[in-house]
Amino acid sequence: MLRWTVVFLIIAIVAAIFGFGGIAAGAASIAKILFFIFLILFILSLIFGRSVRSDV
Numbered sequence: 001m002l003r004w005t006v007v008f009l010i011i012a013i014v015a016a017i018f019g020f021g022g023i024a025a026g027a028a029s030i031a032k033i034l035f036f037i038f039l040i041l042f043i044l045s046l047i048f049g050r051s052v053r054s055d056v
Helices: 002-017 021-055
Strands: none
Touching: 002 021
């Protein structure tokens, strides 16, 4: 998922360089959403991964 975030971020940067403001804004917002989803899933995996291993 982090790979898709980087891909959309690169698309946003390239689109902004060439002057496509709408495409750049859309790709940047998708990258931001994917990053926050990745961050939430990463934190949840850290929390629940520790609790499962400590019970064993």
